[in-house]
Amino acid sequence: MTEIFDRLTADDATLARLRAKLAGDAQRTGVLDVAYRTVDTSVGPLLLAATTTGLVRVAFLEQATEEAELQRLSDKVSPRVLRAPARLDDAASQIEQYLAGALRAFDLPLDLRLADGFRRTVVEQLRHIGYGHRASYAAIAAAVGNPKAVRAVGSACGHNPLPLVIPCHRVVRTDGSIGQYAGGAAVKARLLALEAV
Numbered sequence: 001m002t003e004i005f006d007r008l009t010a011d012d013a014t015l016a017r018l019r020a021k022l023a024g025d026a027q028r029t030g031v032l033d034v035a036y037r038t039v040d041t042s043v044g045p046l047l048l049a050a051t052t053t054g055l056v057r058v059a060f061l062e063q064a065t066e067e068a069e070l071q072r073l074s075d076k077v078s079p080r081v082l083r084a085p086a087r088l089d090d091a092a093s094q095i096e097q098y099l100a101g102a103l104r105a106f107d108l109p110l111d112l113r114l115a116d117g118f119r120r121t122v123v124e125q126l127r128h129i130g131y132g133h134r135a136s137y138a139a140i141a142a143a144v145g146n147p148k149a150v151r152a153v154g155s156a157c158g159h160n161p162l163p164l165v166i167p168c169h170r171v172v173r174t175d176g177s178i179g180q181y182a183g184g185a186a187v188k189a190r191l192l193a194l195e196a197v
Contacts, residue, residue: 033078037085038066039092042099043187046164048088049073049081054109055091058162060183076114095164101194104131106165114161118149122156129170132195136174158182164191 036049038061047069049057056077059069073081085092090108097103115123121144128143129135137157141149157168163182169191173179181188 032082032084033080034073034082035084035087036070036073036081037083037088037092039095041095043164043183043190046095048091048095050087050091051077051111051113053111053113055088055162055165056111056114058091058095058164060163060187063182063184091165098164099194101197108165110162110165112161115156115159118144118146118152119156119159122153123160123162123166123168126157126160126166126168126171129167131167134170134172134192137171137179138174140171154179170195 034049034051034056036047036057039046039048043060045061047057047059047061047066048055049059049069057069057073061069070081094103094106094108098106112120112123122140125140125144135143137150137153138147140157141147141153144153146152153171157171158180160166160168160182163169169181169183169188171179172192178185178188178192
C-alpha cells in the first residue's frame with residue numbers, strides 16, 4: 001500500500017512539474033490569455049484568474065463551480081485559459097494577508113472587462129469605500145448619478161467580478177443590515193467584522 005501511495009505522490013509531483021512547464025511555455029509563446037489558480041482561504045475556496053492586464057476574476061467556489069467559472073472566462077475573455085498559479089502568487093498572497101487582518105488596501109493591477117456599462121460604473125465607485133467604512137446601496141446610487149437605481153446597484157455589487165479586492169462587501173442597506181453578498185451573507189458579516197477590529 002505504501003508503495004502505491006509513493007508512486008501516486010511521485011506522479012502528482014510529475015504532473016505538477018508538467019503543468020508548470022506547459023504554463024510557462026504557453027506564456028512565453030503568447031498563447032496564455034487567462035491564467036488561473038484556486039486557493040483555500042478562511043472564507044472558503046476561491047478561484048483567481050488574471051490576464052496580462054491584471055486580476056480579472058475572484059470567485060467564491062462554494063457559490064459556483066470551478067468549471068462554470070472557467071467556462072465564463074472562456075466565453076467572456078478568451079478560450080486560452082490555463083492553470084498557471086505562479087502568475088497569481090501576488091494576488092493570492094495579498095488576499096491571504098487581507099483575510100489575516102494584515103493588509104488594508106490591495107495593490108494589484110486589475111482587468112475590469114467583466115464589468116461593463118452601469119455595473120462598471122458602480123464597481124469603479126466601490127473602490128472609493130475605504131477599509132473599515134461602509135456605504136449604503138442608496139449612497140452608491142447617488143454617487144454614480146442615478147439615485148433611483150438602488151436595486152441596480154445591488155445587482156452590480158452581486159456581479160462584481162473581483163469581490164474582496166473591490167470591496168462590494170462594504171455596501172449595506174440603508175437601515176444598516178448587511179444585505180446579500182457573492183460569497184454569502186455569513187462571509188460578508190465576517191469581512192465587515194474583520195475590518196471593524
